[in-house]
Amino acid sequence: MSVYESGKNIISLYYALMKAVQVYGLNNDVVQKAAKRFSSYINSLFNIYPRITLVRYRDYIFFNKQRLRFEIDGYASIQFVHDKLKKSNIKSLTLSPGIDKDEIITFASIFKEEQEIFLKKFSEKNFDHIEIEFSTGEEELPDFLQDGERIRKTYFSALSTTRNLMHNLETKKPVDIRSSKHIVYSLIDSLFQDEFGLLALTSLKNFDEYTYNHSLNVGILSLALGQRIGLNKNDLVKLGTSGILHDVGKVIIPKELIYKSQKLTDEEWETLKQHSYYGVKQILKIHGLDEIALTSMIVAYQHHWNYDGTGYPAHRQNQKPILFSKIVRICDAYDAMTTPRTYVPIPYLPHLALRVLWSKRNICFDPILVKIFTQLLGQYPIESCLELNNGEIGLVVRQNQINSALPIIKIVVNKDEKKIDGKLIDLSVQKELKIVRPIYLQKYGINPASYFVQDFKELKRADKKYKRSY
């Protein structure tokens, strides 16, 4: 059972217990049974986890660092526990091995009380296996969200898998679909744990060969969009793999054409367009062909098809691309627009790239998917740099679900225009700070990605490429 499922089960069992405690006396059979179910489930989880921690941050609940989503199934229970933790000013709740039915019932009986009574009773009674951390200030960001070490490792190992896969195809070495499947599973886990932590890494643009980096970023963005529209895990694996493989046909296109800085001639353009068709050919060469590979072939073929029936390879206007191709089409365009390339050295600012997508809805892109993609990335997507009314510059590191116009930023340039490793600021909390305008951070010689991957020695390589690209 995944961390995510365990978390959901705990919440729903606890919800059932709380409902029973609110209606019946503590010795009632219904309460006793609900507490027993909760306690035996928790104790079975201690075989896997040393402790169980629920953390609340803003509108989110995390179970052992994994964010639980509000879904139709289980919505009431997660909402209930979230609201209760918030009202009681609880930041985290940790249960440790040894907890039994009676301790759980005692805790549930005071957890239902108003904040003051709860605080008083919690300090009076001895809870040996329940620890609470109260919020001290305004909605502090949990430590593990600031860290993201595991997510960074997943990103870099996904990048090296993508690089190997494409390199092997290029050099006609055998390739197995299992390696990419495995990496897509870890990306999905990271996404469930911390969507924005993973999305932040797509700011790493020219770290590797353009196609490798771009392919992985498109895979991640597609997964995030797929998750938002409620795709199940099987479909997410197909979508993520399709995103990573969408441009795999480019391995056959001459490099000088891909990196050409002048305008392509008509003939060269026709050659480049062949990459959709070559993509199918390349995926056919991969060992272990299955439904995932088949979907990836369709997406590789259709990812330049437009919503209005135009695009390449030529097709009948009434032939519609599959959902996954429509998703990849959007993520591909967004990542390409926000990446410096030899023929477009200055990329679009992220919020402007979103505007371009929006302006081409119904023409190139599916309007509903563009809307959901825009909601996902927020008004100022991660990696946007914002000039503030106090003269400082902040890098967007996380969205606020409540208000997408006021993200969480990290101060990266001070009032004296000096590069700093400043503090995190939630603009929806610190209302005196106003956004003046989004800017290009390269003006200050800073690669936004450096703040997301700071511990990696490889970043030096990325930095070199970054400077070269402007």
Ligand SMILES: [Fe+2]
């Ligand atoms: Fe393409």
Ligand SMILES: [Fe+2]
């Ligand atoms: Fe692409």
